[in-house]
Amino acid sequence: MSNSENTLTLETTKGPVVIEMLPELAPGHVAHIKRLVGEGFYDGIVFHRVIDGFMAQTGCPKGTGTGGSKYPDLKAEFNDAPHERGTVSMARAQSPDSANSQFFICFDDASFLDHKYTVWGKVVSGMENVDKIKRGEPVRDPDKIVKATLG
Numbered sequence: 001m002s003n004s005e006n007t008l009t010l011e012t013t014k015g016p017v018v019i020e021m022l023p024e025l026a027p028g029h030v031a032h033i034k035r036l037v038g039e040g041f042y043d044g045i046v047f048h049r050v051i052d053g054f055m056a057q058t059g060c061p062k063g064t065g066t067g068g069s070k071y072p073d074l075k076a077e078f079n080d081a082p083h084e085r086g087t088v089s090m091a092r093a094q095s096p097d098s099a100n101s102q103f104f105i106c107f108d109d110a111s112f113l114d115h116k117y118t119v120w121g122k123v124v125s126g127m128e129n130v131d132k133i134k135r136g137e138p139v140r141d142p143d144k145i146v147k148a149t150l151g
Contacts, residue, residue, distance in 0.1 A: 004151040006030070008037060008121065012047075013143040015129035017105070019088050019121040026077040026120040029090060029099070033120065034150060036069055036101055042148035050135045050142075054110060057091055058145060059102035064138070065091075068100030074118075081119035083110040086130075088121035105130050 006021040023030040036042060041061070048065055049057040061067045076096040083089060087106040090099035099118060107130070123130060133143045 007124075007151060008033065009149050009151075010042070010126075011146045011148070012129060012133070013146060014132040015126060017126035017129050018124050020124045021121045022081070022119070025079040025081055026118050028074055029077055029118050029120040032071065032074055033103075035071075037148045037150055040148075041069055041101065042145045044144060044146070046139070046142040046144040047133050048139060048142060049104075049137050050133050050139055051137060052135050053108050055104040055106045056130055056133045057102060057104040059091070061101070063142070065102065068102065071100070073097055074099045077118045077120075078115050079119055080115075081122075083113040083117070083119065085109065086123035086127050087119055088123065089113065090118045090120065092117065107131065 008019040008021055010017040021030045045058055046063045047056045047058045048060055048063050083106050085108055088103055091102035091104055092099040
């Protein structure tokens with residue numbers, strides 16, 4: 001297990017999901033996520049877009065995929081980490097520099113996203129809980145992050 005300062009635990013309605021954050025790949029994104037977690041931003045936020053065989057997306061305060069945090073959007077930090085099962089990566093709009101608070105966890109290989117979205121973490125335990133998250137686009141009565149904690 002890596003050092004706890006880069007460990008993010010999502011208590012979800014399906015059980016805990018532990019993410020190892022990778023500041024060496026995306027230092028700006030990891031710092032931003034840590035700040036949001038520290039403020040309780042992710043507590044109670046739903047998985048609003050969950051596509052079987054692809055990914056589960058969360059982090060929108062509106063629960064629709066249209067919202068972000070009060071902070072400015074992030075500059076892209078595209079890297080060589082592959083989008084594969086357990087990869088945690090930032091969602092964004094058309095602009096490469098439009099990521100803010102929304103992120104997704106890959107269920108399976110999604111290599112078509114490589115170098116186009118910023119990978120900032122990987123699931124190190126609880127992937128079986130990610131697999132149980134209710135599917136939909138949008139999701140009816142969605143699963144959510146009950147609480148997000150660092151360490």
